[in-house]
Amino acid sequence: MLPKPNCRDTVTGRLGRDGLSVSGVMRALSENQIETFRRDGAIVVENAVTPEALGELRATFSGWVEESRAHDAPYGQICDGRPRFDIEDDHAPDHPSLRRVASPTDVSDIYASVAFDSAMTDMAADLLGPDVRFHHAKVNSKLPHTKTVVKWHQDFPFDPHSNDDTLTALLFLETVTEENGPLMIVPGSHRGPLLSHFQDGVFTGAVSQEHVARFEAEAVPCTGPAGAVCFMHSRVAHASTANNSASPRTLYIVTYAAADAAPLSPVAVPSPHQGRIVRGREPGRIRSMNFEIETPVIPKGASFFSQQAGKD
Numbered sequence: 409m410l411p412k413p414n415c416r417d418t419v420t421g422r423l424g425r426d427g428l429s430v431s432g433v434m435r436a437l438s439e440n441q442i443e444t445f446r447r448d449g450a451i452v453v454e455n456a457v458t459p460e461a462l463g464e465l466r467a468t469f470s471g472w473v474e475e476s477r478a479h480d481a482p483y484g485q486i487c488d489g490r491p492r493f494d495i496e497d498d499h500a501p502d503h504p505s506l507r508r509v510a511s512p513t514d515v516s517d518i519y520a521s522v523a524f525d526s527a528m529t530d531m532a533a534d535l536l537g538p539d540v541r542f543h544h545a546k547v548n549s550k551l552p553h554t555k556t557v558v559k560w561h562q563d564f565p566f567d568p569h570s571n572d573d574t575l576t577a578l579l580f581l582e583t584v585t586e587e588n589g590p591l592m593i594v595p596g597s598h599r600g601p602l603l604s605h606f607q608d609g610v611f612t613g614a615v616s617q618e619h620v621a622r623f624e625a626e627a628v629p630c631t632g633p634a635g636a637v638c639f640m641h642s643r644v645a646h647a648s649t650a651n652n653s654a655s656p657r658t659l660y661i662v663t664y665a666a667a668d669a670a671p672l673s674p675v676a677v678p679s680p681h682q683g684r685i686v687r688g689r690e691p692g693r694i695r696s697m698n699f700e701i702e703t704p705v706i707p708k709g710a711s712f713f714s715q716q717a718g719k720d
């Protein structure tokens with residue numbers, strides 16, 4: 409396991425100073441970053457993992473890309489029997505288009521270590537904590553000149569919890585630019601309504617077209633160097649376009665929840681680690697808010713990409 413870059417036990421006793429919580433415990437994020445997250449629903453923070461961890465994450469992913477060249481359909485198996493590795497329909501041996509690796513925590517020590525015990529975990533605890541659970545993890549990849557797109561959606565309707573203190577951490581394994589299909593988010597949309605991800609009674613994993621023009625007008629890209637992470641509130645509207653560039657865009661995506669947020673539906677990307685406390689302790693209580701939402705549908709295939717494409 410990686411050494412734990414965690415200053416939580418370092419109590420200096422100075423209250424409210426930048427870098428300290430009101431209880432005097434060292435934090436990974438500044439007051440300013442936490443305020444920005446509350447206002448916009450997203451922040452990008454650099455150096456979320458060590459350079460060594462980043463190198464290992466990338467090397468492991470490169471190995472998976474090499475393996476993918478031998479496949480012409482989704483393959484491997486996660487704990488519910490569905491495929492772990494999902495490929496786009498432009499995939500070919502000489503043009504790999506591996507778009508998703510589900511629950512990499514279950515097959516790679518470095519992916520587990522980064523999700524459960526890294527500076528990224530500390531930062532997530534500053535936004536949700538002190539008690540935080542792991543919910544699920546996946547890699548979303550857009551290799552050079554590949555056509556994977558993500559339609560506009562919110563994450564909470566996929567993974568409703570009793571309260572909405574849940575977030576998605578998207579760690580940049582490669583530099584993300586405006587050219588290689590960055591995540592686009594609508595700042596402040598987490599303070600708006602929960603939107604339906606059903607059309608004509610079918611769970612499409614995307615909002616209806618009536619919202620898209622406004623989202624596109626207000627969207628901003630989440631870009632940054634390799635090793636940065638975008639923390640995104642689970643209600644933020646987001647999407648991304650194809651990667652028409654020569655640079656890969658690979659995101660390691662981990663979803664965390666405040667430990668008193670109880671999941672209300674089965675997770676689409678299951679893992680034996682789901683529900684594991686990664687910071688703080690088991691709270692022994694459930695906090696709930698008042699809301700109504702349609703029950704999400706687990707894709708029959710490898711991932712939500714087929715639901716969004718209307719092919720599940």
Ligand SMILES: O=C(O)CCC(=O)C(=O)O
Nearest residue numbers: 548558590591647648659
């Ligand atoms: O890969 C992306 O660009 C977005 C990821 C995302 O929205 C998701 O997996 O829910």
